[in-house]
Amino acid sequence: MVKFRVVVTGKILPLALETIKQHCEVKAWDDPNKPIPTETLQEWLRDAEGLYNSGFAHINDALLAQTPQLRVISQPSAGYDNVDLAACTDHGIPLGNTASALTETTADLAFTLLLTAARRITQGWDMVRSGRWQKSSDIPFGIDLYGKTLGIVGMGAIGSGVARRAQACGMNIIYHNRKPRPVGEFQGTQWVPFEQLLSQSDCIVVLTPLTAETRHLFNTNAFAKMKPSAHFINAARGAVVDTEALYHALVNNVIAFAALDVTDPEPIPGDHPLLSLPNILITPHIGSATPETRTRMAMMAVDNLLAGLRGERLPSCVNNEVNFR
Template sequence: MMKPYVFITRKLKEELIAPLKEIAHVEMWENEEVPCPRELLLKKSSEADALLTMLSDQVDEELLEVQKNLKVVSNLAVGYDNIDIEGATRHHIAVCNTPDVLTETTADLTFALLMATARRIVEAAEFVKEGKWTGWSPFLLAGSDIHHKTIGIVGMGNIGQAVAKRAKGFSMNVLYHNRTRKVEAEKEIGAHFCSFYELLEKSDFVVCLTPLTKETKHLFNKDAFERMKGSAIFINAARGAVVDEEALYDALMTKKIKAAGLDVFKEEPINEQHPLLTLKNVVALPHIGSASMETREKMMTLCVENIIQILSNKEPITLVNKEWMEQ
């Protein structure tokens, strides 16, 4: 009996995929940094029983139409906006993701980005390296305090709650906006639920951690930035398309808000000529929210385990499209 065929769209460590090789024939795109070419992905998808994908791989109607035996797409991310979930369900394909294992690591990075932006850490480090530091002065690269300020978190899922806990360590007042109230988080953390507009108007730091959906695309637009304080700092560690980048650039240029820390962008990798990258009050990172060695290996392991479960006719660990179970 032939083993099922699994295609992995980025090079992973052999020891992490060893359990998968015990039950399946496994192939990988042999490059750690460059994405798998679209044409190759389509070809492999037409042959595969399972795909292990990155968030940069589009699992859309074109791919779903060429596949013949695909049973599962295991996505190396919490978010799955790169996958047509309804289409996958219609084609009887399970979609899995990697929640929970990256919560604390992503919260670490989010708060680090907030701190780096507020205290102008990147700008200060470059200032020293460029030989511009000629002496001490009272307001040299003075930034904004973090302690005892108000943080507004848009998207109070696991990562949002983990960020809120870190904020409490800085004696911050925590506001949040979410589709549903998180009563337990309110009790445990002391967070205060409010409307989106109220959060924008009251927060010193506005942190975006909401998933990308039809409703949240360009949630942060011209109107949103105009409602924020002139001293406010905006942090995005969710998805780039949640933000209207042109509106953000205008808000920063016209000093409607003070600064922005961005780990994600509409187009990734971002073009080095992008207007946002010309601004000193922008800290830009290459989508490294969950990028610790320990967490990335946990994510990869979970992806492999989900594929093994599906190919063994067992229930997956972290299924996205619950409707698949009912088919």
């Protein structure tokens, strides 16, 4: 049996790799300390039919122009800002992602950041751990979530999951997308213009994809329109936020607190000015970091890859206009 030729660009779940190898000849980049060099990727892709982009290599038109046999690109991720989607479509290559596999776990993480920020959990733990907890009057005070207004920027499946969790805490939910979703799709929520969301929200959770329009969406002007008591949560992509603007907003008490699972740059250097502030919490991009979710993501990406190689419709495709039927 003739096998498909596939390139794997980074670390991959052993079960996923073994499943691919049952159907494909695989060239896999396995150096954990550095990404696959562009020259190597170009060389490997010249006769490849599939790309499992676990290393999240940057894919652009110039690269795709040199891959005449490539049939499908599959990534074990929800986001795809490392890929030129228009170029994939122009070359007739479907791009598979795994958005549905990580919805609930990412919603868990985003809401955990909100709860942790609101109740100053990390500050309290630091006080106890360092032996500074001497009397009750010294403890850090947070805020109640009950009755507060939560603004969600990017009300997709993950945003809906965060909204359900927030409603269980008695929060009022407003959201902003480019266009309002159909009436009744997100029960108990209200679409509002972006600037209204900024000014009305006690807490803001960012879940929008990174695009040319959303890059630095949260800048100096946006932070200035928020409440001084606002709690800002980013679980989307780091570059949706102007990092310097966020730093100045926190230093100058333009907003009260920020909690981030994503940063720009990422990873954030240990000497970055943000890390010196008392009113910020940063986690190392752990939105999907559970064994259950990462396994689902890896195997969904395998399903997308194999479907594309066989000329079948991808179970989860970003550019459906070129998805096979």
